[in-house]
Amino acid sequence: MLTNDVLDKWDRESFFHPSTHLAQHARGDSASRIIAGARGSHIIDRDGNRILDGFAGLYCVNAGYGRREITDAIAAQAAQLSYYHAYAGHSTETSITLAKMVMDRAPKHMSKVYFGLGGSDANETNIKLIWYYNNILGRPEKKKIISRWRGYHGSGLMTGSLTGLELFHRKFDLPLSGVVHTQAPDFFRRDDLTQTEAEFVAQCVQKLEDLIAAEGADTIAAFIGEPVLGTGGIVPPPDGYWQAIQAVLDKHDILLIADEVVTGFGRLGSMFGSDHYGMKPDFMTIAKGLTSAYAPLSGSVVSAKVWKVLEDGTDENGPLGHGWTYSAHPIGAAAGVANLRLIDDLNLIENARTVGAYLKDGLVKELGSHPNVGDIRGDGMLCALEFVKDRPTREFFATDQKVGPQITASLLAKGVIGRAMPQGDILGFAPPFCLTTIEADEIITKTTRAVVEVLGKE
Numbered sequence: 001m002l003t004n005d006v007l008d009k010w011d012r013e014s015f016f017h018p019s020t021h022l023a024q025h026a027r028g029d030s031a032s033r034i035i036a037g038a039r040g041s042h043i044i045d046r047d048g049n050r051i052l053d054g055f056a057g058l059y060c061v062n063a064g065y066g067r068r069e070i071t072d073a074i075a076a077q078a079a080q081l082s083y084y085h086a087y088a089g090h091s092t093e094t095s096i097t098l099a100k101m102v103m104d105r106a107p108k109h110m111s112k113v114y115f116g117l118g119g120s121d122a123n124e125t126n127i128k129l130i131w132y133y134n135n136i137l138g139r140p141e142k143k144k145i146i147s148r149w150r151g152y153h154g155s156g157l158m159t160g161s162l163t164g165l166e167l168f169h170r171k172f173d174l175p176l177s178g179v180v181h182t183q184a185p186d187f188f189r190r191d192d193l194t195q196t197e198a199e200f201v202a203q204c205v206q207k208l209e210d211l212i213a214a215e216g217a218d219t220i221a222a223f224i225g226e227p228v229l230g231t232g233g234i235v236p237p238p239d240g241y242w243q244a245i246q247a248v249l250d251k252h253d254i255l256l257i258a259d260e261v262v263t264g265f266g267r268l269g270s271m272f273g274s275d276h277y278g279m280k281p282d283f284m285t286i287a288k289g290l291t292s293a294y295a296p297l298s299g300s301v302v303s304a305k306v307w308k309v310l311e312d313g314t315d316e317n318g319p320l321g322h323g324w325t326y327s328a329h330p331i332g333a334a335a336g337v338a339n340l341r342l343i344d345d346l347n348l349i350e351n352a353r354t355v356g357a358y359l360k361d362g363l364v365k366e367l368g369s370h371p372n373v374g375d376i377r378g379d380g381m382l383c384a385l386e387f388v389k390d391r392p393t394r395e396f397f398a399t400d401q402k403v404g405p406q407i408t409a410s411l412l413a414k415g416v417i418g419r420a421m422p423q424g425d426i427l428g429f430a431p432p433f434c435l436t437t438i439e440a441d442e443i444i445t446k447t448t449r450a451v452v453e454v455l456g457k458e
């Protein structure tokens with residue numbers, strides 16, 4: 001077996017990591033961790049540390065680690081038929097079964113699922129299909145996409161443009177033209193602290209209306225949003241936000257893409273964020289929870305209204321010129337089928353709802369009155385704490401104090417993974433759905449100790 005030193009050397013010499021400070025990593029200035037195994041809600045690293053994964057990888061290992069039901073299904077599929085493509089009407093029993101399972105769970109007005117590999121490529125597919133849709137409808141000017149600041153939709157050329165985080169644009173010549181951003185529905189970060197939630201929603205709606213008026217409704221094809229802002233800080237929408245936004249979109253004939261990559265398949269304690277918040281999307285992006293990350297697989301779910309136009313398009317133009325070699329890969333599909341069955345069999349969505357609420361309530365009880373905890377928010381198995389220098393004025397800490405990363409590091413040293421969300425001093429949790437109340441208690445106790453260690457008691 002290779003020693004940790006050798007692996008560390010090879011890693012720094014050869015491995016180009018995503019979302020990493022490349023120079024620090026290459027120099028060996030930053031911490032690295034080699035993961036060796038995982039079970040349930042815990043990962044085990046090569047130094048033998050067993051760590052409670054309060055973020056389920058990248059909020060994706062929803063069913064928990066080491067599930068034999070899923071790994072056996074993958075092995076059986078690999079032995080039986082490791083690959084066949086899905087072009088020109090080809091399928092496998094597994095990919096057909098998964099498509100049926102997805103559509104049985106999706107809102108009733110949705111019609112078909114196109115399978116890809118990850119959330120980014122699924123959103124690229126959505127945008128291409130939306131452009132195609134408006135070309136078929138004879139309105140070639142209606143192409144722009146509205147996204148939101150603090151939204152995350154991937155890091156490709158188009159999806160990185162949709163993402164409303166500066167780090168994903170700077171020096172990459174993004175966003176591409178045709179993508180415009182509107183206000184994030186982040187009530188805690190509202191400019192005017194005297195505003196009520198209803199007034200803030202009215203402001204978000206007004207800003208959207210103003211943007212549509214400035215660009216021209218006949219140039220705007222779609223609006224994309226995560227039901228709950230994820231990477232932008234784990235921010236559930238203010239009450240009534242989605243109903244109000246949906247009304248504006250309907251009025252201007254603008255399609256809605258619900259990016260359900262994080263929220264899909266139960267993270268909010270409902271099957272989809274769209275069900276949870278009463279959204280009626282024309283497209284849904286799915287990935288992570290589709291297979292609980294046992295294999296890469298994503299999907300673009302399209303509504304019956306969109307599907308009809310796509311069908312007409314191929315009657316006019318011939319086969320759709322869009323596809324990936326690995327679309328509907330049978331091994332990913334096998335992971336998806338076994339994962340969705342397991343989630344049902346173990347009633348994991350209900351567990352996400354109840355244990356998620358238990359976790360958030362516990363954090364509020366222990367830290368709700370701490371002078372540097374400005375906000376504790378969440379929904380289902382998704383929650384976050386946002387730290388401030390001064391609570392009454394909501395003054396933030398200077399970025400270079402790195403308060404969020406310090407608390408996250410202190411928590412990790414105690415054996416719990418939380419995520420220092422990049423857009424502020426925000427500690428995020430998105431544990432596997434199988435989290436127990438005992439494990440939730442461990443997160444609560446150790447988070448409290450980490451906060452007190454970094455910020456003191458008062």
Ligand code: PLP
Nearest residue numbers: 118119120152153154259261262
């Ligand atoms: N959309 C959302 C809401 C996400 O959170 C992510 C990834 O975190 C993506 C899209 C991109 O997915 P991927 O990283 O699989 O390309």
